[in-house]
Amino acid sequence: MTVLDDLGVPAIINAKGPATRLSGGPMAPEVAAAMAEAAQVCVDIAVLQARAGEAIAGHTGAEAGLVTSGAAAGLLLGTAACIARLDIGAMARLPDTAGLKNEVIIARSQRNFYDHAIRSAGAKLVEVGLPDRFAGAGVRDAEAWELEDAITERTAAIAHVAHPRSRPALDAVVAVARRHDVPVLVDAAAQLPPADNLKRFVADGADLVAFSGGKAVGGPQGAGVLAGRRELVMSAALQMLDMDIAWDQWTPPPSLIDKALLPGIPPHGIGRACKVGKETIVGLVKALELFTADDPERRRGRWIERLRRIEAKLGRQRVALRDGEVPCLAVTLGAEAPWAVTRMQNGVPSINVDPSEVDQGRIVINPMCLEDDQVDLLADRLRDLMPDPSVEE
Numbered sequence: 001m002t003v004l005d006d007l008g009v010p011a012i013i014n015a016k017g018p019a020t021r022l023s024g025g026p027m028a029p030e031v032a033a034a035m036a037e038a039a040q041v042c043v044d045i046a047v048l049q050a051r052a053g054e055a056i057a058g059h060t061g062a063e064a065g066l067v068t069s070g071a072a073a074g075l076l077l078g079t080a081a082c083i084a085r086l087d088i089g090a091m092a093r094l095p096d097t098a099g100l101k102n103e104v105i106i107a108r109s110q111r112n113f114y115d116h117a118i119r120s121a122g123a124k125l126v127e128v129g130l131p132d133r134f135a136g137a138g139v140r141d142a143e144a145w146e147l148e149d150a151i152t153e154r155t156a157a158i159a160h161v162a163h164p165r166s167r168p169a170l171d172a173v174v175a176v177a178r179r180h181d182v183p184v185l186v187d188a189a190a191q192l193p194p195a196d197n198l199k200r201f202v203a204d205g206a207d208l209v210a211f212s213g214g215k216a217v218g219g220p221q222g223a224g225v226l227a228g229r230r231e232l233v234m235s236a237a238l239q240m241l242d243m244d245i246a247w248d249q250w251t252p253p254p255s256l257i258d259k260a261l262l263p264g265i266p267p268h269g270i271g272r273a274c275k276v277g278k279e280t281i282v283g284l285v286k287a288l289e290l291f292t293a294d295d296p297e298r299r300r301g302r303w304i305e306r307l308r309r310i311e312a313k314l315g316r317q318r319v320a321l322r323d324g325e326v327p328c329l330a331v332t333l334g335a336e337a338p339w340a341v342t343r344m345q346n347g348v349p350s351i352n353v354d355p356s357e358v359d360q361g362r363i364v365i366n367p368m369c370l371e372d373d374q375v376d377l378l379a380d381r382l383r384d385l386m387p388d389p390s391v392e393e
Ligand SMILES: *Cc1c(COP(=O)(O)O)cnc(C)c1O
Pocket: 020, 069, 070, 071, 072, 073, 114, 161, 187, 189, 190, 211, 212, 213, 214, 223, 224
């Protein structure tokens, strides 16, 4: 890996999954080849986005789609689209939302670090509901009537963070939103696999859905998808694409941008800072193709096989294989768990595990970004860290 050697950057072992902090996962050779090929020619970027959008529409069942620089960029662009719609004056003014609908309603329990992207477009978050269940005090969370109660003439959108445990459930959110003609923007960044989820949120009635392209999809790490209603995707595209062209020369592809609907050409929008290059666009499209064509059971089988090899080296007493959409291995280390995470991270090569359960004395191995030849090394290092290596079956 000469490029990284030249920069003095060591490769790491990623047993945490496709986290941005760890640069995502290794890319399939087909995706890397598509990116290298695109890098060597010039195209009209709007035409490329339009064709990619058609591919995204096919994979998601949405009317239209756009390749973004990540799911967070999709949230920013989606919010900007819900606020400005096709008002090019509003596009020019964002994030100044004076006089515009600028409130985005969100269940308080769904607030997370990524909603900064929604606020970046100029929106003000209106939180509803009390996540009583998380305190153990009660069983309730935000409810559909609370979302409805918060809708005003200033409401630009309802944001929904997709997760099996999200409350209210998306269908209830959509029912409320439809009654008031308010768009629903879904953050589905990490809801893949299953690949079916590419279609699910659109089918459930979401107006816009943001996915990460650099997580399970296996696209370029700095890629994402925004899929949804044609008019909203058109607004997002107008606020992201480069607008250094005069009206008379401007011939955007009609499937992405219908010039007939516009009184003029907006200046660079708030999403111009989220630009994506041709390499990213073709890489994402190729990765989506591979992801949707891959047999989910074969993919899971590959992951489980790697985890079983680690399990075999560590012994079943301390290790539990958890099945699921993405299977993982929980390793019990007790009070040593936080120390073990740091030791593995600071070793050579650096091994990065999922630390989300260290307070319960466990570290978790996620197989998604592990390469086959890293499995034994990881297992050996883990075994060395076991408080009592002799504990085995
Ligand atoms: C990862 C993630 C994002 C951000 O995705 P990027 O593609 O890295 O921008 C947003 N929301 C949630 C819930 C995520 O897990």
